[in-house]
Amino acid sequence: MLKFLTKAIFFISIIVGAVIVVLLYDLYEEIKDDIDSVVNYEPKQSTQFFDKNGRLLANTFKDENREYVNYDDIPARVIEGLVAIEDTQFFEHFGINPDAISRAVIKNIQSGGYSEGASTLTQQLIKVLVLTREKKLMRKVKEALLAIRLETLLTKEEILERYLNHVYFGHGYYGIKTAAKGYFKKDLYELTLKEIAILVGLPRAPSFYDPTKNLQVSLTRANQVVTRMNSLGWISNEQFEESINEIPTIYNQTLTQNIAPWAVDYAVSELINDIPDILYGGYKVYLTIDLQTQEIAQEALKKSYDEAMKRDENIRANSKNPDNDAFTKELNGAMITLESGTGKILAMVGGIDYSQSVFNRAFQSKRQAGSAIKPFLYQTALNEGYNPASQLFDISRTYTFTVGGVQKKWQPKNYGGNFQGIVSFRDSLVQSRNLSTLNLVTDVGIDITTNDLQRYGFKDIVNNLSITLGSMSVSLVEFSQAYTIFSNNGVKVKPYIVEQISNKDGKSVTFEPIKTELNSHEQSYLITSILKDVVTKGTGRRAAVDGIELAGKTGTTNDNIDAWFCGYSPSIQTIVWYGNDNNKPMRRSETGSTLAAPAFSYFFKKYLELYPEIPRTFTKPENVYLGNFNGKDEYYTDLSPLPDIDSQIIIEQSNSNEEVLEF
Incomplete structure (x- = not known):
């Protein structure tokens, strides 16, 4: 058993x-x-973003870092x-x-x-x-x-x-x-x-x-x-x-902290259409950004903003209706700095405080250009044979036009309401005079001027004299690209922020500058020589920095809605903008000169301390000559000769100094 x-x-x-x-x-x-x-x-x-010197700017990821x-x-x-x-x-x-x-x-x-x-x-x-x-x-x-x-x-x-x-x-x-x-x-x-x-x-x-x-x-x-x-x-x-x-030092931190959020956001926006998994695909993205330059740009923008806030507080302290009189609730700003010769963006700040608003005003917002557009109009005139010594009429004109069968009038004025009768081409731009600019564009031709503006990259250009007051809207990135025709000696360079991308397999793609020659170095230098005067004795005096030559242009739109300063050194270009997010006017005291130019100056002062070896003087091309007109030294070129002294037009001004034109 x-x-x-x-x-x-x-x-x-x-x-x-x-x-x-x-x-x-x-x-x-x-x-x-x-x-x-x-x-x-x-x-x-995680995808990692680095600045130009290999410093980590941000880790981005989806679910898992x-x-x-x-x-x-x-x-x-x-x-x-x-x-x-x-x-x-x-x-x-x-x-x-x-x-x-x-x-x-x-x-x-x-x-x-x-x-x-x-x-x-x-x-x-x-x-x-x-x-x-x-x-x-x-x-x-x-x-x-x-x-x-x-x-x-x-x-x-x-x-x-x-x-x-x-x-x-x-x-x-x-x-x-x-x-x-x-x-x-x-x-x-x-x-x-x-x-x-x-x-x-x-x-x-x-x-x-x-x-x-x-x-x-x-x-x-x-x-x-x-x-x-x-x-x-x-x-x-x-x-x-x-x-x-041993008791090691432990850090309680988050590696997701983005120390250059404005720049990283723009880089992502540039890449995400072609690389949908850019945020979590294990890429290493090397940006053109210089972290130290980024930090001083943020400081510069905030400092000028704080000064505007103090001015506003002082005004409201003496106002009978302080709540109704405030403008600072929506005040914001943006700044872009790039290498003029390459278009590499060294700093991009899209707002005063990223923690309060992630909207990047450097590329997501378009604002009217105002008087900052004027150097492009004057460049066209130079290319048409004008010279910095040419005489312009700074007189009032009344323009009549018809809209829907109704006749209307437009009577533009200079800032401050005065006029000088006759003013030199150079002084007209240095003082940012509206009337002489209107007359210049009228004489050069609206068609020629608008065609040039489109050639420089501006879009949605209207074919009338409102272009002289900067009626077109531009983003800071677009304006930065256009201004390189001055800062880069007539060669337009596309701004870019991504230098190189490497995937997780180690394969990399490197990006190079994209350049387009639009004007000669000689003609461009004539504008630079005038814009230097804007900084030393014109509307941009608050942008000046000791020890370095700077050129630039202020810009303030109608009703003080936008304030600009667009300028450059011999190697670096910076565009600054301030305005209210709700598009309402700022105070009359807040202009390109009082608000944007000081931010530009603070930035270049700090940048010069950081990089004292940068070029400090502009180089005059060989084919730009120095002559004398009416007892004053002036530059000229073969295309923009000095005016003929014997052919000056002597105008006997009327009592009203006013002319009526139709268009």
Whole structure:
């Protein structure tokens, strides 16, 4: 009978074993394809933005902040620490550890529940990438089957690389490279043994062991790692003692902090149509931005804004209706600085305070150009044969026109309401006189002028005299591009902010300047010589900086809605704008001269301190000559000769100094 029972049990065991094998095989066949996500590992990776000097500006990501690291770049101590605390026999087992499973089963039976697991690092990787974290038998069976399969497809090194890059280390950090930079502000190769021990101890319970929240608990866990390494003989007693007593400096920070948000936002807007995953595809984006220049641009914009706020407070303090009289609630500004010769944007500030408004006024907003458009009108006149010494009529004209059958009149005025009768071409632009500019454009021809404006890149140009007052709307980026025809000696350069992009495979694309020659260096220099006078003795005197030649033009639109200063040194160009976001007028005291020019001056003063080696004087081309007209020295070129003294028109002004024209 005993013999029969023994045989029966034997055969039943065979049958049960066969059934289990079949069931396991069927289960394996069902789930084997799930391992593809581990084999063909494509993790979400953070994109990093750097300035021109390689300084990190921002990490951007979707869901998971992760900077990937290859196995060969992971220090051996990191591997040793991880294996010591999580899976000592990792390099010997085939995906599962039978000894550890046996110990865990015994302890779980003794405790009457699930008190201890026996997962290898391979199983842990399967769990976080493929399966759930449920403590159920079927999940553990699947985990074991997939772990065994994975070890036949990947090397041990590949498994460790995936594990250390994928797991969560707490505090928003995914992957050990990200965690090292986040907690310690170090690269992996810079970590001490104790810092490594803290990191490799985190994946077991990242929130609980987070050193920024529970430092003592985290240090205790790290000491377990160090103790285990010492007991295995992987570190010496001296290393053990030193590490046990070490308390590393922990940083409670977020690596997502964007320290140049205006610039990064613009870069993303330029890239996202062609690279939809630019924010989370693991790219390294190198910008033309100089972080120090970016910071002083932000300071400059804020300083002039603060001064305007003080002026407003003083006025409202003496006002009977201060609430109705305030303009500062919507006041904002923007600034762009670039290399004139290349178009590389060195600084872009799209507002006074990014935390209050992320709207980037440097490229998302279009505002009227006002008097800042005038240098382009005068450049056209020079190209048509005018000279800086040419005489212009600064007299009032009344223009009549018909709209819908109704006759209307337009009587433009100079700022301040005065007129001079006759004024030189140079003085007209230096003093930003409206009447002489209107007469100049009328004489040159509206068609010629508007065609040139379109050639310079301006859009939506109306074919009437309102162009002389800067009625067209432009963004700071567009205006910056147009102004390079002056700052870059007649050659228009497209502003750009992305220097190079590298993908996660290391392939890179580099961007180069895009240039278009529109005017000769000689003709452009004539305008620069006039715009230098604007800064030294004209409407832009508040833009001046000792020790460097600057050229530029103020601009204030009707009713003081927009205030501009557009200027440049021999190598750097800066455009500044202020205005109310709701497009309502500022105070009469807030103009391009009082508001924008001081910001320009502050910027160049600080920039010169930062880079004292930059060129400080403009270079006169050989074919620009110096002559004398009416007792004054003046530049001229073959295309813009000095006026003929004998052909000056002497005008006997009428009492009204006014002329009526129709158009």
